[in-house]
Amino acid sequence: MKFENKQLILAGKFKAGDKGVIVKQMIEMAGGNVKENLTVSKETAYVVLGAKGSSTWKNKKCPQAIEAEKRQKKGQDITVVSEETLFSALSSEGVTKDKWSIEYKELLSKGFDQIEKATKEIDWVLDSSSHTLLIENDHLPDLLGMLEDAQITGFRFPIPSKDERAQSWKQSTEAIIGDDSEGDIRASEYSPEDLVKILPWGPRIGEIERIVAPKLTEVPPALFAWTKELKEVELPVVRVIRNGAFYECTSLETIKMPEVVFIGSGSFCQCRSLSCKLVLSRLESLGATAFSNCEKLPSFTTASEGRKRADGKEVQGTGYTIRNIGNFAFINCNNLKSVGFSKEDILLGKECFHRCESLPDDIRALGDEAFAKELAEKQ
Known part of the structure; x- marks a missing residue:
């Protein structure tokens, strides 16, 4: 052979x-x-x-x-x-296995050297009194991607390929929606222990209750996953949230990201305490399972939020920005009572509002109809 x-x-x-x-x-x-x-x-x-x-x-x-x-x-x-x-x-x-062992150890050493060098470039400080992690960078390294490049297998999940990471937020609809859940990044297969080992604030991750990154434009995959005590996130200029970025931050209540355009698969999955009204007036694409199991999430809209002019008169937003909502994006969001998007100008993934018991029946049915249509086409 x-x-x-x-x-x-x-x-x-x-x-x-x-x-x-x-x-x-x-x-x-x-x-x-x-x-x-x-x-x-x-x-x-x-x-x-x-x-x-x-x-x-x-x-x-x-x-x-x-x-x-x-x-x-x-x-x-x-x-x-x-x-x-x-x-x-x-x-x-x-x-032979012996040869593999030698080369693999060399790859491990090289990979972690690169990661250590990259993390030293992160400008961060964790204030002990306010429990706030302040990050001053406008760009952060894709640490999981670096592990993949070094062929390190310390993670148990399908890391996005180099080509996927190289794409901008203007990905194809197929890549965002996915044919089925097998194509989604399931952050539940990440290893929290491994993440702690490579994050510069890893040893103090249990102290973080608030994250502020005033200049950051993109959050890499799984960077803040499993930050269990995290309650508030402020990302005023971020445009891209990558897969699993805040996966299972179970204490997270509030997120502020007014400029976000793309939210990847599983980004806020299992954030069960998330209870703020989401007004994402620039969002265009929402990945599969992005807000799944966010049981307290009350509302989601991409309409421009009403604002006041100098004379005090309120001006209503015009139109909706979002064009894609991925498979199972809001599944099990039991408290979700309202969503804002244009039904005539959007591509919905299957069962995107499945088990959202507080939504009107016609809205919940939209994702189910997308699923039924997909099955019919396959038959």
């Missing part, structure tokens, strides 16, 4: 420390390209299963195995091998 310029697919998803992660990196050392899911390829695809003739393959319980069999029937050149055969082939290519 030759690995150079071949596509290999490992059955199942692999978590940190699992054998699958090691196998994946060893295959890449041998010149192979490893994918977690089968994709169309002109090259031979080797499907690696748990063991030769495993029950997973025989009973067709593994999605990759099912797909492999379909493609074999269509005549595509796919080879199914066992782990034993794979390790033997890797050894013949000069790639």
Whole structure:
């Protein structure tokens, strides 16, 4: 078996420390390209299963195995091998577990050196009396992306690819809405302990009750996830909130981000204490599960907020800005009583208002209709 310029697919998803992660990196050392899911390829695809003739393959319980069999029937050149055969082939290519261990440790060392250098450039101070984390930077490093670049596998979630991170907030509708929940970043698979290790304020994360970043324009993925005591966030000029940025900040009550244009998947998911009225008058795209399980969230609108002129007369906002609301964006927001957007000029993800029991029936039905339409098109 030759690995150079071949596509290999490992059955199942692999978590940190699992054998699958090691196998994946060893295959890449041998010149192979490893994918977690089968994709169309002109090259031979080797499907690696748990063991030769495993029950997973025989009973067709593994999605990759099912797909492999379909493609074999269509005549595509796919080879199914066992782990034993794979390790033997890797050894013949000069790639052993000992060699992997040495190179992997070097990558770890290099990666954490880069992260340490990047974190030293963050201008931050945590005031002990007010419990306020003040960040003076206008830009912050994508620490999770740096881990991915260094091929460090200390995290158990699908980190966005380099291409996804390189895109501006003007992403395609497909990337924002997603075909299904499998494409979403599920911050619940992050490791809080690993985040604490790389954040400069990590050892004091339990002290943070307020975050103020007056110059920051973009929040990187998962940067403030699991800041459990956080109650208030002020981001006056931020335009982009990346995936999982404030995931499971369970004490968060208030967020101020009047200039935000893009909010990524899972950004405020599980922020169960969030109880402020959200008026995001510049928001254009809202990612999947962005505010899911925010049980106390009362309202959400993208209409321009009423303002007063110099003579004191109130001027009402004109129109709505948002164009995309992702899959399950507000699922389980039981207290959500009103939402503001134009039904004629928006693309809704499936079940985006599912189980929002306080919303009118016609609004809750919108996401369900989007789901039904998707199913009908697939059939």
